[in-house]
Amino acid sequence: MCLGIPMQIINIQGYNAQCEAKGIRREVNLFLLQDEAIIVGDFVLVHVGYALQKMTSQEAQTTWELLDQLMAPT
Amino acid sequence: MIAQEWLTKIRALPQNSPCKIMNVCGGHERTLSLGGVRTVLPAGIELIPGPGCPVCVCPEEDIYAAIQLALREKVVVATFGDMLRVPINAGKQTVRSLEQARAKGAKVHPISSPLEVVALTQQQPQQKIVFFAAGFETTMAPLAAMLAQGIPQNLSILLSGRLTWPAVAKLLAMENDPVLLPARKETVNPSHSRIFDALVAPGHVATVMGTGEWEFVVKQHHLPVAVAGFTVEGLLAAFYSVLRQRAEGRCFLDNCYPQVVKPAGNLTAQKCLKETMNVVDAQWRGIGCIPRSGFELKDRQIDARYQFPDYTSEGRERRGEMPAGCECAQVILGRIYPKECRLYGTACTPRHPIGPCMVSDEGACRIWWSAGLK
Ligand code: SF4
Numbered sequence: 001m002c003l004g005i006p007m008q009i010i011n012i013q014g015y016n017a018q019c020e021a022k023g024i025r026r027e028v029n030l031f032l033l034q035d036e037a038i039i040v041g042d043f044v045l046v047h048v049g050y051a052l053q054k055m056t057s058q059e060a061q062t063t064w065e066l067l068d069q070l071m072a073p074t
Numbered sequence: 075m076i077a078q079e080w081l082t083k084i085r086a087l088p089q090n091s092p093c094k095i096m097n098v099c100g101g102h103e104r105t106l107s108l109g110g111v112r113t114v115l116p117a118g119i120e121l122i123p124g125p126g127c128p129v130c131v132c133p134e135e136d137i138y139a140a141i142q143l144a145l146r147e148k149v150v151v152a153t154f155g156d157m158l159r160v161p162i163n164a165g166k167q168t169v170r171s172l173e174q175a176r177a178k179g180a181k182v183h184p185i186s187s188p189l190e191v192v193a194l195t196q197q198q199p200q201q202k203i204v205f206f207a208a209g210f211e212t213t214m215a216p217l218a219a220m221l222a223q224g225i226p227q228n229l230s231i232l233l234s235g236r237l238t239w240p241a242v243a244k245l246l247a248m249e250n251d252p253v254l255l256p257a258r259k260e261t262v263n264p265s266h267s268r269i270f271d272a273l274v275a276p277g278h279v280a281t282v283m284g285t286g287e288w289e290f291v292v293k294q295h296h297l298p299v300a301v302a303g304f305t306v307e308g309l310l311a312a313f314y315s316v317l318r319q320r321a322e323g324r325c326f327l328d329n330c331y332p333q334v335v336k337p338a339g340n341l342t343a344q345k346c347l348k349e350t351m352n353v354v355d356a357q358w359r360g361i362g363c364i365p366r367s368g369f370e371l372k373d374r375q376i377d378a379r380y381q382f383p384d385y386t387s388e389g390r391e392r393r394g395e396m397p398a399g400c401e402c403a404q405v406i407l408g409r410i411y412p413k414e415c416r417l418y419g420t421a422c423t424p425r426h427p428i429g430p431c432m433v434s435d436e437g438a439c440r441i442w443w444s445a446g447l448k
Contacts, residue, residue, distance in 0.1 A: 004212070004278050015223070029189060031219040032343045045281065045334060048154075048209075049187030050216035052340060053281050059333045066305045070108055 004045040004052055005067065006060035011040055019046065022064060080310035085116055087314075087321050092118040095313060096245075096270035096408055098238055099126040100436025101278070101304050107445035109306045115313070122270055123441075124408040125241035128234075129156045129434035131358040131406060132208040134394050136234045138162045139385035140206040141172055143232070144180035147382055150198070151175075151232075152191045153206040154213075155184040156434045159427060163392035172206075188220040195226040204378045208234040211347075214369050215282045218346035225376060232378040233371055236356060238279050239287045240367035245269050245407060246295050269408050272316035274309065275301045277331040284339030285329055292327050303331035359430070360396035360403030400429030405438050412439040413448060 007019035007028060017038075019028040029050045030038060036054060038044070043060040044051035055063075097103055103123040106112065112121055125131065137160055144151040151172065158173040169175050176182040185191055191205045207217055214235040221231075249269055275288045280301045291299045298319035302312035312330040319325045329335055349372070356368020371377040379386075396402045400422070401415040412418050412431065422428035424440055431437035 004281070027189060029216070029219060031223055032215060032340055032346065035342050045278070047212050047278065048216050049189040050219055052212070052215065052278070052343065053334055053336075055334055062305055066105065070104055 004047040006043050006055055006063045007046045009040050009042050009044060075307065077306050077310055080307060080314055081114060084314050084317060087317050089116055089118055093272060093317060093320060094120045094122055094268060094270045095272045095274060095316060096122045096124045097126060097274045098124045098242060099276035102274060102302060102309060103438055104441050105304055105306055105309055107441050107447060111306060122408045123438040125406050127434050127436040128208050128210045128236055129160060130402055130430040130437050131236060132234045133357045134162050134359050135386040140232055141169055141175045142385040143204055143382055144172065144175045144182050149202045149204045150181040150183055151204050151206055152183040152185050152194055155186060157206065157208060158184055159433045160430045161397055163395060163397060188216055195229045199228060201228060203229050204232055205229060206232040210236055210238050210279055211282045212278045215343035215347060218350045221350040222346045230376050230378040230381045231371060233369055235369035237367050238276060240364050244364045272298045272320060274312045275299055277301055277303045277335055280335045280339065282340050282343045285327060285335060285337050289327055292325050296325055298325040300328040300330045301335055357394060397429050402429040402431040405431050412442040419448060
């Protein structure tokens with residue numbers, strides 16, 4: 001539950017954003033990043049639907065690779 | 075740096091005494107177990123899963139209360155999917171989990187985000203909805219954001235949120251108390267009585283709360299700490315940091331996940347938490363009360379504990395405890411490994427879980443079982 005997932009922002013409306021990770025789109029809430037400059041294309045660390053932190057595309061990539069390895073059905 | 079290079083660096087360090095490194099995050103434990111990291115580290119380094127699973131320590135009486143709300147009040151109980159199968163202590167003929175309550179016709183709705191809870195309240199404006207929310211800081215910050223944005227009239231919250239660091243403080247306090255701390259059954263060096271010699275702190279909790287929360291481990295207990303990310307490389311970097319600190323006879327708080335973790339954390343999240351919740355003494359299932367380790371809602375108008383009868387205090391046998399025969403509390407306290415529980419893999423498997431550590435994706439028993447550790 002504490003493992004955040006990197007997602008890329010597709011569009012922003014107020015505190016709501018459409019985000020994408022590996023082809024999957026989700027609604028993500030940006031309220032906790034209200035004090036940061038966030039633009040479309042940015043990568044954010046998302047936990048239970050809320051963006052907790054901005055991250056680089058490289059860090060997002062590394063985390064996706066990890067998730068691919070770990071989240072294979074067990 | 076890739077994993078192999080970190081391993082080479084770790085192997086090159088002088089190893090003069092065994093070292094127990096604790097992690098307090100199900101995500102860390104998952105990477106370590108599934109990545110087989112224990113098998114490649116030098117002998118003498120022990121990796122111990124500690125209190126890293128909020129579902130596992132969620133008070134048994136809170137789960138009982140959620141079940142009673144679902145069965146006896148006209149409400150929908152929404153909760154993270156992991157909570158549905160966690161068993162309470164009740165006779166075989168009675169309802170023992172939210173999942174069983176649902177099978178009996180109670181309205182129990184698994185969700186994976188507070189946003190889904192808000193959507194649910196909007197789809198059913200006439201329906202009273204209770205959000206039963208367990209979680210650590212990473213989950214409480216989103217919940218605080220939800221509250222700060224304003225929640226619909228028909229929603230109330232049954233909060234079982236916990237802070238991570240006070241559990242580690244409790245472990246370290248117990249260490250000096252032989253009554254509280256029976257010897258571990260299996261250790262690298264049985265005369266070596268510390269629960270852990272070094273700590274790998276949880277990266278995403280630190281993303282929210284900042285790194286400073288872990289300073290006490292260094293300052294008061296003189297143990298090395300490294301905040302770690304979630305890849306094998308990230309964890310090996312943290313192990314290298316704490317082992318090197320030990321080898322050099324000094325300790326500090328290292329941030330081995332600076333790509334994501336800022337020293338101060340997410341200040342907006344901390345502000346939301348402060349505005350919506352108090353930090354209070356709180357019960358941990360099977361462990362007892364840990365000072366200043368729980369979140370309580372500031373607004374009683376939305377607190378299900380004040381909106382409905384107090385089901386948590388109904389007298390029952392084994393109230394608040396782990397299920398009979400289940401050693402989850404010992405696992406969570408880092409005193410035994412999952413495989414040391416007699417029920418592990420025999421009576422207790424993910425398909426038929428006896429204790430919460432085998433239910434939750436973050437429970438050490440569940441993780442060890444999915445990694446094939448026996
Ligand atoms: S194996 Fe099952 S019964 Fe044993 S500690 Fe883990 S969850 Fe509890």
